[in-house]
Amino acid sequence: MTTLRPLLVGIVLATLWVIAHTTWQLTRVRGGPQSTGVAADQSQQAGGPSQPVEDTTDPPDDADAAHTLRRQRMVSQQLEARDITDKRVLEAMLKVPRHHFVRDDLIDRAYHDMPLPIEHGQTISQPYIVALMTQLAQPAETAVALDVGTGSGYQAAVLSLLCKHVYSIEIIEGLAETARERLEHQGYENVTVRAGDGYGGWPEHAPFDLIIVAAAPERVPQPLIDQLKPGGRLVIPVGRHYQSLVVVHKEQDGTVRREQVIPVAFVPMTGQAQKDDP
Numbered sequence: 675m676t677t678l679r680p681l682l683v684g685i686v687l688a689t690l691w692v693i694a695h696t697t698w699q700l701t702r703v704r705g706g707p708q709s710t711g712v713a714a715d716q717s718q719q720a721g722g723p724s725q726p727v728e729d730t731t732d733p734p735d736d737a738d739a740a741h742t743l744r745r746q747r748m749v750s751q752q753l754e755a756r757d758i759t760d761k762r763v764l765e766a767m768l769k770v771p772r773h774h775f776v777r778d779d780l781i782d783r784a785y786h787d788m789p790l791p792i793e794h795g796q797t798i799s800q801p802y803i804v805a806l807m808t809q810l811a812q813p814a815e816t817a818v819a820l821d822v823g824t825g826s827g828y829q830a831a832v833l834s835l836l837c838k839h840v841y842s843i844e845i846i847e848g849l850a851e852t853a854r855e856r857l858e859h860q861g862y863e864n865v866t867v868r869a870g871d872g873y874g875g876w877p878e879h880a881p882f883d884l885i886i887v888a889a890a891p892e893r894v895p896q897p898l899i900d901q902l903k904p905g906g907r908l909v910i911p912v913g914r915h916y917q918s919l920v921v922v923h924k925e926q927d928g929t930v931r932r933e934q935v936i937p938v939a940f941v942p943m944t945g946q947a948q949k950d951d952p
């Protein structure tokens with residue numbers, strides 16, 4: 675028995691380590707803010723698992739290679755495993771370095787399946803939601819796009835790889851400035867950012883082939899519908915307590931059709947939208 679004691683102690687310690695390690699990993703995968711720019715109920719999406727399994731094996735040491743690997747996993751596990759099938763969208767999501775759009779202290783979570791906080795109490799949307807909205811907008815190489823709610827600039831960067839030009843408008847001046855500098859620094863030359871209320875669109879550059887909105891008004895702003903080209907698409911979260919992701923299609927004859935896609939949770943659209951619906 676005395677000779678078996680060290681062996682028994684060893685087995686007990688190993689078991690405790692495995693339990694502690696597993697709990698830590700689960701906390702890490704499930705943790706983080708479930709705030710905005712996120713699918714409210716991912717189980718409602720057809721054609722994909724409700725929650726993709728996250729691979730937590732350690733990436734290689736070299737920082738760039740590690741981020742590239744994390745991005746590849748993000749695309750295969752969070753996007754392809756759900757319902758993102760547009761090859762151009764998948765390629766763009768593979769190329770844009772999301773870790774350059776998040777706060778320094780959150781770089782380790784840049785490729786996690788969640789929105790993350792940015793400055794001024796706002797968020798960068800969940801990667802899946804960015805990909806879904808982009809896919810729904812059907813960007814063509816020749817398209818001129820309007821992006822409402824620049825935030826970190828990530829959605830604008832993804833669109834810039836798929837369109838001819840992206841006009842991006844952000845109501846918080848500090849965010850608009852940081853995003854403009856960030857996009858310029860990273861060489862996204864076909865993106866123009868300005869501070870302003872996106873409720874009114876950007877009439878000087880209208881009409882747009884597609885419009886993507888990342889903040890939720892209670893009703894679709896009429897100026898955005900007016901600034902859509904015939905054949906164009908507006909992708910927007912709509913609602914106060916319950917939000918839906920809506921695609922507004924403007925047909926060639928100018929008639930407008932609405933399609934509800936999934937429940938979502940976005941920050942509210944501020945500015946004129948809140949004056950209309952206080």
Ligand SMILES: C[S@@+](CC[C@H](N)C(=O)[O-])C[C@H]1O[C@@H](n2cnc3c(N)ncnc32)[C@H](O)[C@@H]1O
Pocket residue numbers: 710711796797798799822823824825826827828829830843844845846849870871872873888889940941942943944945946947
């Ligand atoms: C979910 S965050 C943006 C995510 C962003 N697309 C990204 O990739 O990081 C929504 C943004 O919309 C902005 N916003 C809210 N109301 C707005 C309005 N009326 N016009 C323009 N931007 C607005 C917020 O300040 C916030 O930065």
